[in-house]
Amino acid sequence: MTTEVSPPLPLPNELTAPFWEGASKGQLVIQHCNACGNFQHAPEPICSACLSFDLGSAAVSGKGTVYTFCIPTQAFHPWFEDKLPFVLAVVELDDQPGLKMITNIVNVNPDDVKVGDRVEVTFQPLGEGFMLPVFHPAAQ
Amino acid sequence: MAKKNRVAIVGVGYSDVSRGTGYTLDKLTAQSSVAAMDDAGIKPTDIDGVVVHSFPHQFVSSTHTAAMLGIPDLAFYSGNVDGAAYSVAAMHAIAAIASGSAETVLTLRTVHKDGAAGGGRPSGNQGIPGNQQFSMPYGSFTGSHWAGLYMQRHMAMYGSTEEDFGAFAIAQRKFAVANPTESFFHEELTMDDYLNSRYIAKPLHLFDCDYPVDSSSALIFTTEERARDMKQKPVFFDSWANGTTKEADFSLVGDMTHSSPWMASKRMWSRTDLKPSDVDTAGLYDGFSFIAMQWLEALGFCGEGESGSFVRSGATSATGSLPTNTDGGACNVGRRHGANFFIEVTRQLRGTAGDRALPKKPEVGVVSNAVGGFAACALLTAE
Numbered sequence: 397m398t399t400e401v402s403p404p405l406p407l408p409n410e411l412t413a414p415f416w417e418g419a420s421k422g423q424l425v426i427q428h429c430n431a432c433g434n435f436q437h438a439p440e441p442i443c444s445a446c447l448s449f450d451l452g453s454a455a456v457s458g459k460g461t462v463y464t465f466c467i468p469t470q471a472f473h474p475w476f477e478d479k480l481p482f483v484l485a486v487v488e489l490d491d492q493p494g495l496k497m498i499t500n501i502v503n504v505n506p507d508d509v510k511v512g513d514r515v516e517v518t519f520q521p522l523g524e525g526f527m528l529p530v531f532h533p534a535a536q
Numbered sequence: 537m538a539k540k541n542r543v544a545i546v547g548v549g550y551s552d553v554s555r556g557t558g559y560t561l562d563k564l565t566a567q568s569s570v571a572a573m574d575d576a577g578i579k580p581t582d583i584d585g586v587v588v589h590s591f592p593h594q595f596v597s598s599t600h601t602a603a604m605l606g607i608p609d610l611a612f613y614s615g616n617v618d619g620a621a622y623s624v625a626a627m628h629a630i631a632a633i634a635s636g637s638a639e640t641v642l643t644l645r646t647v648h649k650d651g652a653a654g655g656g657r658p659s660g661n662q663g664i665p666g667n668q669q670f671s672m673p674y675g676s677f678t679g680s681h682w683a684g685l686y687m688q689r690h691m692a693m694y695g696s697t698e699e700d701f702g703a704f705a706i707a708q709r710k711f712a713v714a715n716p717t718e719s720f721f722h723e724e725l726t727m728d729d730y731l732n733s734r735y736i737a738k739p740l741h742l743f744d745c746d747y748p749v750d751s752s753s754a755l756i757f758t759t760e761e762r763a764r765d766m767k768q769k770p771v772f773f774d775s776w777a778n779g780t781t782k783e784a785d786f787s788l789v790g791d792m793t794h795s796s797p798w799m800a801s802k803r804m805w806s807r808t809d810l811k812p813s814d815v816d817t818a819g820l821y822d823g824f825s826f827i828a829m830q831w832l833e834a835l836g837f838c839g840e841g842e843s844g845s846f847v848r849s850g851a852t853s854a855t856g857s858l859p860t861n862t863d864g865g866a867c868n869v870g871r872r873h874g875a876n877f878f879i880e881v882t883r884q885l886r887g888t889a890g891d892r893a894l895p896k897k898p899e900v901g902v903v904s905n906a907v908g909g910f911a912a913c914a915l916l917t918a919e
Contacts, residue, residue: 484676496788
């Protein structure tokens with residue numbers, strides 16, 4: 397007998413929906429200020445660089461660098477019980493200095509990941525139609 | 537900023553502390569408050585301010601606390617939910633007394649074992665609201681996750697090793713063994729013990745983590761004038777400061793090896809004539825061992841990236857230049873969200889640490905709390 401385990405699914409709102417809609421189309425979409433061009437993640441109702449409320453979103457390159465990572469070996473949610481160990485990482489995106497996101501590094505032996513590794517975005521199904529932007533080692 | 541009043545710590549107290557007291561937050565709060573009043577030799581009617589720090593789901597309000605204790609009227613109260621845990625309560629109380637808003641303030645941090653770890657879990661299938669939808673789907677749920685991220689970054693930037701973090705856990709455990717009435721751990725830790733303890737989020741080991749307990753911690757602050765008439769020798773705040781990073785999300789701060797402790801430290805030192813070399817003992821927050829080590833670097837006790845070698849040199853031991861976390865730290869006496877460091881440094885400075893009194897009586901101590909997005913620190917002096 398198996399019990400269905402649900403993934404931790406997002407509850408998109410006006411600010412966060414573009415990220416998830418973009419991911420469902422295979423694009424990494426980040427909040428973008430229409431006034432000054434600043435990217436910010438996570439999205440907020442105001443641009444912290446210029447205080448504009450005129451915010452949109454834009455697809456980014458999907459390329460970045462591993463800023464740091466860890467390898468969780470204990471699940472704090474049932475969804476991750478059969479996924480241990482995995483790589484939880486912070487990736488700095490190429491599109492703007494300091495623009496970072498929490499993500500996973502996939503398709504790699506966790507112990508082979510290093511800070512500074514070049515990575516590229518890919519997308520994994522999360523559940524109920526949601527796609528999760530994650531990263532894998534960049535092609536040489 | 538002109539300071540109207542010099543601020544002193546005159547009373548400290550704990551509730552019963554265990555893995556499961558079965559007590560409500562209210563009862564724990566009342567216990568520690570009574571202990572602190574007894575220590576100070578004062579009555580509820582001597583108190584005109586109450587400040588508590590609470591995460592929203594672990595809330596005992598200031599006014600409810602005052603009502604439980606029979607405090608008739610509060611000139612100042614605050615129930616803060618944001619920032620560097622107990623230290624925020626301390627900062628509010630110091631500001632209130634220094635400005636003349638209140639004279640004698642009870643400060644509190646009360647935690648239950650389950651629920652004080654921060655973060656949160658999605659419940660049911662309702663979906664994750666807000667910005668946690670950008671962390672939880674990736675398996676990031678607790679402080680242990682960002683702790684692993686901070687440790688890895690330090691290792692990559694400075695070549696530090698798991699053994700460096702282990703050295704801190706081992707050094708701190710030595711103090712815990714000498715504090716049997718408060719510590720939950722009574723055996724010295726070896727490097728093998730540390731390295732063989734399970735990972736929570738590699739490189740973070742189990743023994744890097746504070747120990748969840750039910751506890752309430754209380755301290756009473758007052759003016760110098762009033763402090764002189766009280767039971768205990770007062771301990772004074774010389775300088776104090778908060779600091780934050782531009783990014784609120786701990787996992788996304790701009791520079792993980794120079795997070796908010798650096799901002800708070802710089803601000804604290806800018807407000808005093810004391811220097812790091814004047815400090816005789818330290819109580820550095822150890823929600824995770826790397827946090828105390830970031831404070832060693834931020835406060836200028838060692839060079840950037842050199843906290844591991846500093847600890848390995850014995851500098852933080854009882855006979856070192858900076859005995860650190862002399863009660864054993866929260867990894868051993870249990871999670872107090874920073875209050876235990878204010879309490880222990882006070883006990884050392886005023887000479888009430890009993891068997892744990894340091895070989896060289898300290899005159900100046902430093903305390904600190906938190907890391908990442910927000911932090912606070914303070915210098916305490918015996919006179």
